[in-house]
Amino acid sequence: MSIDLPGFADPVLGAQACFRAVLTAMSRPGLIQRTGLDLTPPSPLAPATAAVLLTLVDAETTLLLAPSLAASAEWIEFHCGARQGDAAADFVVTDSLPDLAALESGNDECPERSTTVILQLAALGQGTAYTLAGPGLAAPTRFLAEGLPADFLARWGANHRLYPRGIDLILCAGTDLAALPRSVAASEG
Amino acid sequence: MTSAAGYNFAYLDEQTKRMIRRALLKAVAIPGHQIPFGSREMPLPYGWGTGGIQVTAAVLGPDDVLKVIDQGADDTTNAVSIRRFFARTAGVATTTDTAAATLIQTRHRIPEKPLREDQILVYQVPQPEPLSRLEPSRAETRRMHALAEYGLMYVKLYEDITRFGHVAISYDYPVMVNGRHLMAPSPIPAFDNPKMHRMAALQLFGAGREKRIYAVPPYTSVVSLDFDDHPFRTTRAPQCCGLCGADSSYLDEIVADDKGGRLFVCSDTDFCEERRAAGHVGPEGVAA
Amino acid sequence: MAYVAVKGGERAIDNAHAWLAATRRGDPAVTDLGIDQIREQLGRAVDRVMAEGSLYDPELAALAIKQAQGDLIEAAFLLRAYRTTLPRFAHSEPVDTAAMAIHRRISAVFKDLPGGQVLGPTYDYTHRLLDFGLESGDVPPPPAEAPVDGGPMQRVNDFLKHEGLIEADGPAHETPGDLTREPLSFPASRDVRLQALARGDEGFLLAMGYSTQRGYGGSHPFAGEIRMGTVKIEIEPAELGFAIDIGDVVLTECQMVNQFKGSRTTPPQFTRGYGLTFGHGERKAMAMALVDRAMRAEELGEDVTAPAQNVEFVVYHSDNIEGTGFVEHLQLPHYVDFQSELETIRRMRAEAGVSQ
Numbered sequence: 142m143s144i145d146l147p148g149f150a151d152p153v154l155g156a157q158a159c160f161r162a163v164l165t166a167m168s169r170p171g172l173i174q175r176t177g178l179d180l181t182p183p184s185p186l187a188p189a190t191a192a193v194l195l196t197l198v199d200a201e202t203t204l205l206l207a208p209s210l211a212a213s214a215e216w217i218e219f220h221c222g223a224r225q226g227d228a229a230a231d232f233v234v235t236d237s238l239p240d241l242a243a244l245e246s247g248n249d250e251c252p253e254r255s256t257t258v259i260l261q262l263a264a265l266g267q268g269t270a271y272t273l274a275g276p277g278l279a280a281p282t283r284f285l286a287e288g289l290p291a292d293f294l295a296r297w298g299a300n301h302r303l304y305p306r307g308i309d310l311i312l313c314a315g316t317d318l319a320a321l322p323r324s325v326a327a328s329e330g
Numbered sequence: 331m332t333s334a335a336g337y338n339f340a341y342l343d344e345q346t347k348r349m350i351r352r353a354l355l356k357a358v359a360i361p362g363h364q365i366p367f368g369s370r371e372m373p374l375p376y377g378w379g380t381g382g383i384q385v386t387a388a389v390l391g392p393d394d395v396l397k398v399i400d401q402g403a404d405d406t407t408n409a410v411s412i413r414r415f416f417a418r419t420a421g422v423a424t425t426t427d428t429a430a431a432t433l434i435q436t437r438h439r440i441p442e443k444p445l446r447e448d449q450i451l452v453y454q455v456p457q458p459e460p461l462s463r464l465e466p467s468r469a470e471t472r473r474m475h476a477l478a479e480y481g482l483m484y485v486k487l488y489e490d491i492t493r494f495g496h497v498a499i500s501y502d503y504p505v506m507v508n509g510r511h512l513m514a515p516s517p518i519p520a521f522d523n524p525k526m527h528r529m530a531a532l533q534l535f536g537a538g539r540e541k542r543i544y545a546v547p548p549y550t551s552v553v554s555l556d557f558d559d560h561p562f563r564t565t566r567a568p569q570c571c572g573l574c575g576a577d578s579s580y581l582d583e584i585v586a587d588d589k590g591g592r593l594f595v596c597s598d599t600d601f602c603e604e605r606r607a608a609g610h611v612g613p614e615g616v617a618a
Numbered sequence: 619m620a621y622v623a624v625k626g627g628e629r630a631i632d633n634a635h636a637w638l639a640a641t642r643r644g645d646p647a648v649t650d651l652g653i654d655q656i657r658e659q660l661g662r663a664v665d666r667v668m669a670e671g672s673l674y675d676p677e678l679a680a681l682a683i684k685q686a687q688g689d690l691i692e693a694a695f696l697l698r699a700y701r702t703t704l705p706r707f708a709h710s711e712p713v714d715t716a717a718m719a720i721h722r723r724i725s726a727v728f729k730d731l732p733g734g735q736v737l738g739p740t741y742d743y744t745h746r747l748l749d750f751g752l753e754s755g756d757v758p759p760p761p762a763e764a765p766v767d768g769g770p771m772q773r774v775n776d777f778l779k780h781e782g783l784i785e786a787d788g789p790a791h792e793t794p795g796d797l798t799r800e801p802l803s804f805p806a807s808r809d810v811r812l813q814a815l816a817r818g819d820e821g822f823l824l825a826m827g828y829s830t831q832r833g834y835g836g837s838h839p840f841a842g843e844i845r846m847g848t849v850k851i852e853i854e855p856a857e858l859g860f861a862i863d864i865g866d867v868v869l870t871e872c873q874m875v876n877q878f879k880g881s882r883t884t885p886p887q888f889t890r891g892y893g894l895t896f897g898h899g900e901r902k903a904m905a906m907a908l909v910d911r912a913m914r915a916e917e918l919g920e921d922v923t924a925p926a927q928n929v930e931f932v933v934y935h936s937d938n939i940e941g942t943g944f945v946e947h948l949q950l951p952h953y954v955d956f957q958s959e960l961e962t963i964r965r966m967r968a969e970a971g972v973s974q
Contacts, residue, residue, distance in 0.1 A: 153339045157391045160351045164389065167358045168532045168547045169447075197355075199348050231352075249476035253356040253365045276361045276508050277547035279528075305510060309359045322359035324508065324547075343703065366801040371698040376940050377947025401954045408950055410627035438954045456944070467930055469804040494966055500958035519958035539940045541801035565961045583957055597954055 148195050148220045150179050159196040163311060166320035171273045171284035173265050174318045186213040189313035190234065190261045197257075198223045198232055207235035210261075229256065236261040238290050241300045241308045252305040255323075260310055262288035265317040269293075270330030273321070283330050284319070286312060297327045340387040340420040346370055350388035350543070354534060357545035362507025363475070364458050369541040379412055380538030382435050382454035389450060389534070390416065390433060395423045397431035402439035402580065402597035409437070428600050438501075440522040442579050442601040445531035447548060453516045455537040458544060460504040460514040480512050483555060491560050500565065506553045507546055515552075521564040521580050526552040569594040572614030574605035642687050656680035665868070665897025666690055670938060671697025672798070672817050674867050674896050691819075695939050702798070708853040711861050715871045717770045718847040721898075725774045726841040727875060733771035738846060739898075774843035775873050775890065784875065784888040804930055811913055811933060812906075816895060818936030820902045826926045826936075827905035830912045835924025837911045838877035839891065844900050846870040870899045874907035881919035889918060 149155025162174035177188030186194075194217055198204055203226030206214055217223070217234075226232070229245040233256055247255035268287025271294070274280075290296070300307045300323060307323030321327070338344065346368075353367040372380040390396065396416055400409040404426040412435060413424050425431050428441045437454040445451060461471045464482045474480065483504055490498045497503075503520035507513045515523060516535060526533065526546060533546040546552060556562035570577040572593045579601060581594040593614055596602035606615065643650070657664055657680040667679040671694035679697060686692035722738025725731055737743075778784040788808065795810040802810065815823060830837055848868055852861040872893035880886035891911025893903035912926035925931055935941065 153344060154392060156344065156347070157339075160347075161389070161391060164351075164354060164358065164532070167355050197348060197352055199345060201345065201349065202352070250472050252360055252363065253353075255356075257355070276550040277358075279530075279549040305360045305363055307359075309355070324359060324361060337703065343705075346702075366803065368799045368801060371695075371702045371798075371939065373699045375695065375946065376943025377945075378943065378950065380943075401951045405627045406951055407627045407631055411631060414628070414631075437950075438952070456947070467804075468934075469930065495969060498962060498966070500962040501955040517952075517955050519954055521958065539944055565958065565965060567957070567961060580954070581957070582953060583960065597957075 146181055146183050146216060148180070149192075152195075155179070155192070156196045159192040162318055163193060163196065163320065166311070166318055167277075167309070167322050169277045170275065170321055170325040171271075171278075171282055171319055175316050176318050177316050183213050183216045185210060185236065185261075186216070187261050187313050188316045189318045190259060191216075193259050193311055193313060193318065194221055194232075194234065200224065202232060203227075203230040205230040205233045207233070207237070207239075209236050210234060232257050232259060234259040234261070236288075238293065238296065241296055244308055246300070246303050246306040246308055248306065252307070255306065255308060257309045257311060260312050262286055262312055262314045264288070265312060265314045265319050272328045272330045273325050274328075275322075275325035277322070277325070284327075285330075286314075286319070288314075294327055294329065297321070301326055337419055339392075340390050340416065341373075342370065342384065342387045346384075347388045350384055353543045354385065354388065354545065357534070357543050358532070358547050360511070361546050361550050362505075362511030362513040362544060364537075364542040364544045366541055367543050369538045372538065374411070374415070376539035377456065378408060379435070379437055379454035381536030381540075381543070382437070382452050382538075383412060383415065383536070384538060385452050385534050385536035385543065386416065386433065386435050387420075389452070390420055390422060392420070392422065394432045395425050395430055397425050397428065397434045397600075398436075399434065399439060399441070399598075399600075400437040401582075402441070403599040405599060426600050427604075428598075438517050438519075439580070439597060440518055440525045442596070442598045443604075444525075445529060447530045449531040451529075451531050451533045453518075453533065453535045455514065455516045455535045455542075456539070457502075458514055458535065458537040458540050458542040460502075460512050475511065478510060480506075483512060487555060488557070491557070496560060497556070497562075503562075504555050506551075506555060508550055509553075512555075513544065513546075513552075519564075519566075519580060520554065520562075521566050523552070523554045523562070524564065528552070567594050570612060571596045571602060571605075572612045574602045574610045574615065575612035576602070576605060576610070642685070651684055653677065653680045653684060656683050662898060663688070663690060663693075665895075665899050666820060666902070667693045667697060669896040669899055669902060670694035670817060670819060671701065673697045673701045691938050691942050695942070698939055708855065710864075711852045711854060713849045713851065713867075713869065715845065715849060715869065715894075716773050716776075718845060718849045718869070718871075720771050720845060720847040721868075722846040722900075723771060723843065724841070724845075725843045727774065727843075728777075731774065731777065771845070773845075773873065775875075778842075778875070778888065782887065785884075785890060802933060805916075806929055806933055808910075808914070811929060812892065812894070812910060814933045814936055815893070815906045815909060818906070819938035819941070820899070820905070822936050822938065822941075823902060823905040823909055826912070826932060827908035829924065830908050830926045835912045835915065835927040837889075837891065837908065839908055839911065840875045840877075841904065842873040842875035842890075844870065844872045844903065846898050846900065868897050870895050870897065870903040872900065872903035872907040874904070874911055876911050878918065884918060889914070 159176045162176040166174045177192030180188040180191050182191035198221040200222040202223050204223035205226045228243050244256040264287040267285050271284045273282050273284050304323055309323055310321040312319045349368050353365045357365045398409045398413040400406040416422055417424055428443045433450045435452040459471050465471050487497050501519045502517040503523055505513050505515050528549045530548055532548055535544045554562040567581040573595050576596055579596045582597045584593045586593045657676050663683055664676050664679045667690055668674050682693035682696040720736055723736040797810050797813055848866045850863050851865050852863050854861040874891035876889045878889040891907035893906030895902045909926050913929050915922050915927040
């Protein structure tokens with residue numbers, strides 16, 4: 142049973158450390174952070190993905206889990222207790238980039254009422270190169286990720302143009318983590 | 331690391347911290363936009379920094395080194411009280427040294443020493459809505475932010491210029507963040523506004539009573555509103571610090587006697603002490 | 619001239635707290651005030667603190683009153699700060715005030731009605747003459763008792779409802795809002811508005827309610843019914859599937875009946891304002907009902923012109939914990955901002971050519 146696998150050894154400090162990693166990642170788009178080092182989540186959940194879920198998701202949030210990650214559903218349910226969500230969920234956790242336009246991007250008055258996508262990838266820091274620019278970056282910065290779709294730049298561009306509405310991405314691979322807030326522009330690297 | 335008996339690390343319960351953390355991430359993703367959050371009643375009164383305290387409590391970890399300032403000083407009673415609150419509930423190390431701090435909670439000032447990428451500045455905010463004095467209804471100001479309809483503020487600034495020859499706002503001077511959102515920088519003197527522009531450190535803002543959180547990520551554009559023919563300019567007392575001789579820091583004016591005597595000293599006490607320790611002496615000071 | 623940097627904030631705070639503790643205790647030769655004495659003999663203060671502190675616990679409210687030296691807003695603040703740290707185990711079922719064990723029940727709109735008019739422990743007809751007998755701690759004779767005639771006492775509104783003369787209950791929300799978890803947004807729904815009023819400052823609600831009687835958004839009220847008494851609190855644990863009784867609370871409820879000539883959307887009928895508060899608090903419950911009705915102006919197609927009809931104004935300013943904090947915070951140092959104002963004014967005076 143996957144629920145036998147533990148969450149953070151210290152739930153309070155584990156969540157705090159992971160949150161700081163996510164906060165740094167969101168503040169400095171593309172900068173890779175490490176988290177979930179002491180986690181052994183059930184397959185196919187990566188430690189970083191599991192850590193982000195334990196840190197941000199609870200019974201006050203809704204979560205949409207991609208079918209490909211269904212084997213981890215019990216563990217997530219047990220440790221996070223999130224309510225089942227749909228395309229308007231607070232969080233979507235998946236291992237392939239969803240159709241961002243189909244998710245909740247907030248409204249003009251409340252652009253924060255939007256879905257955050259927790260996207261598990263093959264690797265960060267290697268793979269396809271992108272150039273990121275925007276708040277959080279002193280200058281345009283190169284970012285490498287493996288597992289984003291070929292048409293990622295077009296899809297991200299459409300999302301970025303909704304600003305201040307839009308979807309924020311938290312990218313996880315192994316124990317690595319990075320983030321792309323809606324405010325960041327991505328181009329070919 | 332020790333925590334006060336009966337309370338969680340850094341006082342707030344984990345569910346509350348998660349709620350605040352989710353709001354903080356949204357705030358960072360939409361620089362300058364106010365995120366409503368389920369602000370809790372804190373054991374300190376509204377107006378004493380409940381928003382800043384909640385943000386700090388949600389961010390703070392056992393490895394952090396906390397500095398708390400009020401009016402630029404580490405030794406003002408409210409700064410002492412908040413620093414004690416976290417020393418007691420989170421057992422974290424505290425400091426008055428700006429460079430040694432990883433997290434700085436502030437009321438009304440930005441330290442003189444430039445902050446670094448590995449630091450976070452948390453502002454206590456009494457009134458997060460920059461348009462509040464022009465339009466009291468929050469339903470209405472929310473619509474104005476949605477439409478980026480900030481004409482009302484420009485009209486107010488222009489009226490100041492026609493009446494006084496320049497903008498007459500000296501603190502909480504409105505800023506445009508990331509070219510999109512009008513933001514209240516909290517009641518820091520306008521002197522501090524330029525420090526916010528493309529600051530290397532992450533800036534977080536907490537307004538407890540008004541239940542809003544907002545943020546400015548590192549290296550983000552923060553521009554004080556002005557006009558081409560009336561550019562924004564800062565003011566400070568024209569004197570130099572009586573103790574350390576600094577001639578570009580923000581100064582407090584202290585009434586020295588009942589005959590109109592005044593002494594001007596750095597508002598940033600750590601900055602002043604460091605300068606004096608390095609041998610700088612002002613006209614009223616003695617060598618450290 | 620020597621300037622000594624202001625140091626010792628920490629010691630100043632410790633000394634202030636010690637002085638406060640001594641002042642709170644007063645003359646040690648006088649007997650210490652017991653929590654039980656406050657709970658039993660200052661019941662109205664305890665009720666007010668529970669209402670504005672949003673926590674039904676007479677024991678803790680009495681402790682808070684003692685700790686706050688009788689400053690009821692400070693006491694309510696102590697309860698609120700305690701309340702926020704409590705885990706939430708369950709939500710109660712809606713209380714049934716028709717099933718209330720009545721201590722007091724008054725209707726101003728009928729001379730008599732089933733169940734009768736029950737004065738209860740009221741100040742209404744006392745002559746406000748200082749009772750010097752209380753100085754010597756006289757024990758009052760026991761009040762007269764009569765057998766309870768049993769059965770629930772039907773609410774006055776239910777008598778009017780049959781003819782359709784009074785508006786029906788609004789649609790029930792599955793889950794009412796909770797402004798202690800979700801920040802207010804506007805337009806605010808009536809459940810959230812009522813929550814704000816129930817936590818709101820009695821003095822503020824009194825002034826707002828009073829203003830509607832003096833013409834600022836008049837709503838022609840009649841006190842349909844005021845009832846005070848004990849109701850059961852029930853919760854329904856998911857694993858049980860039925861409700862269980864977890865205790866009793868004392869509540870005061872006010873149903874205000876308001877004249878209404880009808881609008882384009884609503885036929886002429888009586889409309890309602892509602893007030894409910896912890897403990898014995900009819901001033902609060904009645905004022906709340908007036909303000910609740912005033913805030914329904916827009917919904918009922920009336921002009922919104924008066925302060926009590928302005929939902930944002932009322933709801934944002936009814937909370938005395940928020941208000942007291944923000945007013946009193948003006949005593950914190952603001953000298954940095956004041957300095958920037960000084961420099962601005964000096965500059966403006968210099969530019970205007972004012973000589974020193």
